[in-house]
Amino acid sequence: MKILVVGSGGREHALCWKLAQNPMVEQILCAPGNGGTAQVGSNVAIKDDDIPALVALARNEQVDLVVAGPELPLVLGLANALEREGIPCFGPNAYAANLEGSKAFSKNVMADSGVPTAPFRVFDEFESAVAFIKEKGAPIVVKADGLAAGKGVIVAATEQEAIDAVQDMMVKKSFGSAGDRVVIEEALQGEEASFLAFCDGTNYALLPSSQDHKAVFEGDTGPNTGGMGAYSPAPILPEEKYAETAELCIKPILRHLAAKGEPFKGVLYAGLMYTDNGPSVLEYNVRFGDPECQPLLMRLETDLLEIMFACIDGKLDQIDVKSTPQTACGVVMAAKGYPGSYPKGMEITGLDDADAMDGVKVFQAGTKFEDNKTVTSGGRVLCVTALGDDLAAAQKKAYQAVEKVHFDNCYFRRDIADKGLKRLG
Numbered sequence: 001m002k003i004l005v006v007g008s009g010g011r012e013h014a015l016c017w018k019l020a021q022n023p024m025v026e027q028i029l030c031a032p033g034n035g036g037t038a039q040v041g042s043n044v045a046i047k048d049d050d051i052p053a054l055v056a057l058a059r060n061e062q063v064d065l066v067v068a069g070p071e072l073p074l075v076l077g078l079a080n081a082l083e084r085e086g087i088p089c090f091g092p093n094a095y096a097a098n099l100e101g102s103k104a105f106s107k108n109v110m111a112d113s114g115v116p117t118a119p120f121r122v123f124d125e126f127e128s129a130v131a132f133i134k135e136k137g138a139p140i141v142v143k144a145d146g147l148a149a150g151k152g153v154i155v156a157a158t159e160q161e162a163i164d165a166v167q168d169m170m171v172k173k174s175f176g177s178a179g180d181r182v183v184i185e186e187a188l189q190g191e192e193a194s195f196l197a198f199c200d201g202t203n204y205a206l207l208p209s210s211q212d213h214k215a216v217f218e219g220d221t222g223p224n225t226g227g228m229g230a231y232s233p234a235p236i237l238p239e240e241k242y243a244e245t246a247e248l249c250i251k252p253i254l255r256h257l258a259a260k261g262e263p264f265k266g267v268l269y270a271g272l273m274y275t276d277n278g279p280s281v282l283e284y285n286v287r288f289g290d291p292e293c294q295p296l297l298m299r300l301e302t303d304l305l306e307i308m309f310a311c312i313d314g315k316l317d318q319i320d321v322k323s324t325p326q327t328a329c330g331v332v333m334a335a336k337g338y339p340g341s342y343p344k345g346m347e348i349t350g351l352d353d354a355d356a357m358d359g360v361k362v363f364q365a366g367t368k369f370e371d372n373k374t375v376t377s378g379g380r381v382l383c384v385t386a387l388g389d390d391l392a393a394a395q396k397k398a399y400q401a402v403e404k405v406h407f408d409n410c411y412f413r414r415d416i417a418d419k420g421l422k423r424l425g
């Protein structure tokens, strides 16, 4: 079998690594890929938003399955275009991908299907958005409707900050058309967790809970990033709560989309916040999280290819999706300066030493392999991921592995999983 994985992050390296464990998989292509995916398969220089070129590649190479890592190609209709060609795709169609592609759509679906979420209003006009902010006061949250590379959410501490955010989005058009419409909602407080499920349109199979670390600095301070590390399970969402949490935030969404004739197939990711009043959904993603994917796939015992085809064929109820009871912890090693500007091209050493450790895998993100060297090419460079019998053991091993890897201008948080350890007491 031949598979095409779309994307270029640590998540995509993990997807390629896991899919390659199925003996039926003969070849993996990754577009555009990175230094890690080049070791598992072959990279093809096509960007994740070039739908016609991705479809042509899948057709010409006669791939048996396309796996979409990031949201952008899904929102742009990759699954729809592949369906027209008769090529199986893991990931939802453009309508269902709007759960992530449009915050207004997503919030309206949550409201219609009874999913707990912060009270909100949608605005197409600057003046009425400002009037609403003045009426409600701060703190308040302003969200650009469309995709904004993870920068479209402003949790404003003051009215002025919220008004500035709306001005930035609607008047100055900082995010292009993604900011023509905004969602303004109540600011919630609490600890966050990620809850992901494989979905076949009707049935779902839950993955264990996980937790990302979005802020760049220790103690959850500094600007938000794509994620500086993740671990699974997250003690804030223990296994005995999975079923009821799915009833709350996975099942109603699947039912709603199926009733619209747009069944959701792929990974549905609920970003939850645990407030004093219980869990509330902050957002949906229509794909694996990065870096949550890395610890989750380290723990996944069931064959990933089998799960993906079961999702596509509507047969998820016929397989048992299992994860090891062990804990996984992934620490992101970044280039100093990220998420702002950062240097590139630093040589990375020690990757083989870290990978040789029992229960450790280094997933590469912003890397490329050239002249027989692996060098950095992005802000999030690697996610060093380790399995352990409990969270303390997984964290310890992950940091031992981190110590083996070196590149100039390296930065990583030293407190990944501390929040979970504190909760465990």
Ligand code: AMP
Binding pocket: 118, 141, 153, 155, 185, 186, 187, 188, 189, 192, 214, 271, 282, 283
């Ligand atoms: P989103 O893309 O909607 O998840 O927003 C990104 C991040 O913004 C979340 O992970 C939260 O940390 C924060 N956030 C989003 N919505 C809210 C809210 N209503 N209250 C407080 N923080 C929020």
Ligand code: GLY
Binding pocket: 212, 226, 227, 285, 288, 289, 290, 291, 292
């Ligand atoms: N780790 C958060 C995300 O992938 O959106």
